[in-house]
Amino acid sequence: MTLLSYDSTFEGFLTAVFEIFExxxxxxxxxxxxxxxxxxxxxxxEIVTDITKSDRVIQKLNxxxxxxxxxxLIYAFLSEKAGVEDVLFTVINYAVANKSRNVMKDYSNEAVxxxxxxxxxxxxxxHRMEAFVRFELLKDGIYFAKIDPDFDVxxxxxxxxxxxxxxQKWLIYDLRRKYGIYYxxxxxxxxxxxxxxxxxxxxxxxxxxxAEIEYQKLWWEYFDHTNIKERKNMKLHLQHVPKRYWKYLTxxxxx
Numbered sequence: 001m002t003l004l005s006y007d008s009t010f011e012g013f014l015t016a017v018f019e020i021f022e023x024x025x026x027x028x029x030x031x032x033x034x035x036x037x038x039x040x041x042x043x044x045x046e047i048v049t050d051i052t053k054s055d056r057v058i059q060k061l062n063x064x065x066x067x068x069x070x071x072x073l074i075y076a077f078l079s080e081k082a083g084v085e086d087v088l089f090t091v092i093n094y095a096v097a098n099k100s101r102n103v104m105k106d107y108s109n110e111a112v113x114x115x116x117x118x119x120x121x122x123x124x125x126x127h128r129m130e131a132f133v134r135f136e137l138l139k140d141g142i143y144f145a146k147i148d149p150d151f152d153v154x155x156x157x158x159x160x161x162x163x164x165x166x167x168q169k170w171l172i173y174d175l176r177r178k179y180g181i182y183y184x185x186x187x188x189x190x191x192x193x194x195x196x197x198x199x200x201x202x203x204x205x206x207x208x209x210x211a212e213i214e215y216q217k218l219w220w221e222y223f224d225h226t227n228i229k230e231r232k233n234m235k236l237h238l239q240h241v242p243k244r245y246w247k248y249l250t251x252x253x254x255x
Contacts, residue, residue, distance in 0.1 A: 001027045003044040008032045010077050013085060014054035016047045017092055030085040057092075064095055069104040076118040078152045084118070087111050126153045130160045132245045135170060137212040143170040148247070154181055158188050 002025040006012035013030060020028045025045075036044060061070050073088055081087075090111040095103045107113050135143035143165070147154070154174050158181050161172065165183070171191075173180035179192050 001029055004028060004030050004047050005033045005036055005044040006030060006047040007049055008034065009049060010074060011051060011054040012047060012049040013077065013088070014057040015050045016085075017089060018050075018053040018057050019045075019047060020089070021096075028089065030089060032085075061092070061095070064099060065102055065104050069102060072104060072115050072119040075122040075156075076115045078156065079118040079122050080152055081118060087114050091115055122151045122153060122156075125149050125151045126156045128242075128245060129153055129157050132249065133157075133161070133172060134249060135165075136216075137209040138207055139209050141169060143168055145170070145172045146175050147172060148175045152177060154179070155190070157181075162188050 002020075004016045004020070004025070006016045016028075016030045019025070020030075030047075031044070033046075058070065061073070065073070073091070076084060076088060091103065091109075094109060094111065103109065103112060104115070107116060129147055129149055133145045133147060135145045138144050152174070154172065154177070157172070161170065161181075162183055167185070169182075169184055171180050171182045173193060173195060178194055179190060181188055182191050
């Protein structure tokens, strides 16, 4: 087995794929650098991300798998499922061996089926983040939102929020992965941050606008007073708003 380690980025993964075909590695296995501790006795080949190589792989895949096929590969990669690199490479290798057809429609292939299932799960999480993200106004005028999605969907929701909130500066921060996307009224950029969770969880913290706290209280009171307890259907409510998303919603907070 040939073990290749990469930097956890999709471009790094594609660079590894390029080098597998370039150097004809036998029985390749692609693994993130941070997972190398699970392979203590391995002597991995370290892959240096090369955008030129990753772009060549993407161009090739676009021709054969088309836009939707490449999208599925990206979504599956962002699932962060253990061993997803092996599944992705299996599908890419399958595509290379069958150049005359789009293998992404061949659900009889186990790896293709796995990619399809992961794509649906990640897509569902993306749409829920777009629906349940709630911004809070900071004293410096930036609207801040924290998320903790099951999958790494932050880059997938950039376009949605840029189109929807063009007239205000905002920052969406992934608590689990410790990075965010920031919009400055012109561009959206990915930023690395290690925020103090005690600050952003404490509603009495000096970083939040006083008006923001009052607005949240008013909204909570409105929701509480308009809620008809006699018609409460918790089962249906949980179907539309799963409990793990409640932490994002103002109406679910305790004041």
